[in-house]
Amino acid sequence: MIYLLLFWEFLKIGVFAIGGGLSxxxxxxxLSDKYGWFTNSELTNMIAVSESxxxxxxxxxxxxxxxxxxxIGGSFFANLGLVLPSIIxxxxxxxxxxxxxxxxKVQNAFWGLRPAVVGxxxxxxxxxxxxxxxxxxxxxxxxxxxxxxxxxxxxxxxLIFIFKKHPVFYIAIAAVVGIxxxx
Amino acid sequence: xTQLRQLLEIIWTFFKIGALTFGGGYSMLPMLQRETVxxxxxxxxxxxxxxxxxxxxLPGLIAVNMAVMIGYQQKKxxxxxxxxxGVVLPSFVxxxxxxxxLSNYMHVAAVASAFAGIRVAVAxxxxxxxxxxxxxxxxxxxxxxxxxxxxxxxxxxxxxxIPVIIGAAIAGILMGQMRMCR
Numbered sequence: 072m073i074y075l076l077l078f079w080e081f082l083k084i085g086v087f088a089i090g091g092g093l094s095x096x097x098x099x100x101x102l103s104d105k106y107g108w109f110t111n112s113e114l115t116n117m118i119a120v121s122e123s124x125x126x127x128x129x130x131x132x133x134x135x136x137x138x139x140x141x142x143i144g145g146s147f148f149a150n151l152g153l154v155l156p157s158i159i160x161x162x163x164x165x166x167x168x169x170x171x172x173x174x175x176k177v178q179n180a181f182w183g184l185r186p187a188v189v190g191x192x193x194x195x196x197x198x199x200x201x202x203x204x205x206x207x208x209x210x211x212x213x214x215x216x217x218x219x220x221x222x223x224x225x226x227x228x229x230l231i232f233i234f235k236k237h238p239v240f241y242i243a244i245a246a247v248v249g250i251x252x253x254x
Numbered sequence: 255x256t257q258l259r260q261l262l263e264i265i266w267t268f269f270k271i272g273a274l275t276f277g278g279g280y281s282m283l284p285m286l287q288r289e290t291v292x293x294x295x296x297x298x299x300x301x302x303x304x305x306x307x308x309x310x311x312l313p314g315l316i317a318v319n320m321a322v323m324i325g326y327q328q329k330k331x332x333x334x335x336x337x338x339x340g341v342v343l344p345s346f347v348x349x350x351x352x353x354x355x356l357s358n359y360m361h362v363a364a365v366a367s368a369f370a371g372i373r374v375a376v377a378x379x380x381x382x383x384x385x386x387x388x389x390x391x392x393x394x395x396x397x398x399x400x401x402x403x404x405x406x407x408x409x410x411x412x413x414x415x416i417p418v419i420i421g422a423a424i425a426g427i428l429m430g431q432m433r434m435c436r
Contacts, residue, residue: 087416089313093383097408097415104412115373120352122379125273126345127282127317134349146350154338157314161322162334164312176427181311183400183426184419185391190404191415193384198409199377203370220374227378232385241375249371250364 073141074148076106081133081152086160088129090188095129097191099136100198108140112202122238129153200224219252257329261336264328267294268321268340275317282317290324297324317341396429 084098096118103109109117121131130150137149204220223245231241248254267289275282283306290296297305309319318338325337359365392401400422407413 083416086313087419088315089419090310090316093380093387095315096380101414112373115376116356116369118376118380119369119372120349120356122376124345124348124352125275126348127272127275127315127341129315130272130318130342130345131349134346135353138350138353143350146346150342150346154314154318154342157312157318158322158331158334158338160313161309161319162326162331165308165323165326175430177311179426179430180423181426182397182430183422183424185387186397186401187404187418187422189384189387189391190401191408191418192380192387193401193405194408196377196380196384199373199380203373203377220370223371223374224378227375228381231378231382238375238379241379242372245371245375246368247371249367249369249374252367252371253363254367254370254374 074144077137077140077145078148078152080106081137081149082156083152084129084133085153085156089184093128093192093195094188095132096195099132100195102136106140109136111198113139115199115202118199119242123242217254219254223248223252223254260329261332263294264325264333264336265340265343268325268337269343271321272317272341273344282320286320296328400425 080102084095088094088098099114099117100111103111103114117132117135118128120135121128124131130153133149133153134146137145137147139145141148204217204224205215227241227245271282271285271289274285286306287299287302291299291302305320305323306316309316309323312319318341321337321341322334325333325335327333329336360369388401392398404418404422407418408415
């Protein structure tokens with residue numbers, strides 16, 4: 072049954088996560104709320120692992136979440152759910168609508184859809200900051216500030232914007248800082 | 255026999271693409287171009303660009319959508335399935351190993367500290383990505399309103415992303431029609 076549930080939940084992500092990459096994130100965030108298959112800080116760990124290992128982010132997430140919930144079989148069914156809509160939808164659209172992305176209706180839909188996806192991911196980003204910098208989230212909206220984490224964040228953010236290096240680079244630095252400063 | 259060989263070749267080509275792309279999305283373009291355009295001559299650069307644009311507009315992962323299109327073009331549905339297996343397989347194997355290791359070592363203090371640091375970096379990295387997406391996707395007041403509404407619905411009311419995405423697409427179509435009528 073858990074296999075079927077994983078398949079179903081990731082099938083929905085496969086249908087509605089448009090734009091690739093981080094667009095799966097709001098859905099995964101909802102999953103952790105709804106089923107408790109993983110915690111929100113495990114989700115952040117998952118993003119880091121995905122950014123540091125090869126392969127598309129969504130597939131990495133499906134594998135990790137599936138394994139966490141129901142072992143290797145869970146990974147298999149989560150991935151199957153995730154890719155099945157792509158296979159079906161892409162083949163249909165490709166055969167019948169060769170000018171799909173030049174259609175005005177489609178372009179207008181994306182005019183509304185794109186900012187909504189950005190808004191949803193921004194909401195997740197706010198939660199990621201909560202998880203990373205504030206401890207004891209249950210006590211009030213933001214809980215208490217972890218000063219060391221806040222300093223690391225304040226240093227990291229401008230560095231990312233200025234140097235635009237590969238994410239693995241920053242993840243590695245943050246891991247070392249975490250160990251040295253006992254975060 | 256040649257049929258099977260061609261399918262295996264599709265799996266192997268996309269396996270390499272999946273294994274050597276970090277982070278998905280745009281970062282896979284150079285690998286795709288080398289393997290499918292320059293090495294296999296399955297398509298030319300213009301077609302690759304077209305497929306890539308279309309992949310971003312369709313549901314699902316960009317990498318998987320690309321695999322379906324190129325695989326289907328080569329060997330119909332069997333080719334599409336082969337390409338998807340190839341591109342997902344490296345993630346599957348690598349993440350299973352990492353996940354198994356993590357659950358065994360997460361209770362070690364140093365590992366937990368490392369991940370506490372990593373979570374800070376991830377928060378900052380996601381903000382950087384969101385900034386880029388915002389610049390590309392939110393260019394007028396209508397888009398800005400949709401952005402704010404989606405943000406508030408998810409953040410404060412914990413609404414599921416699905417109705418937000420469907421509603422935003424419908425709002426876009428309606429606004430587009432109103433714009434044309436004027």
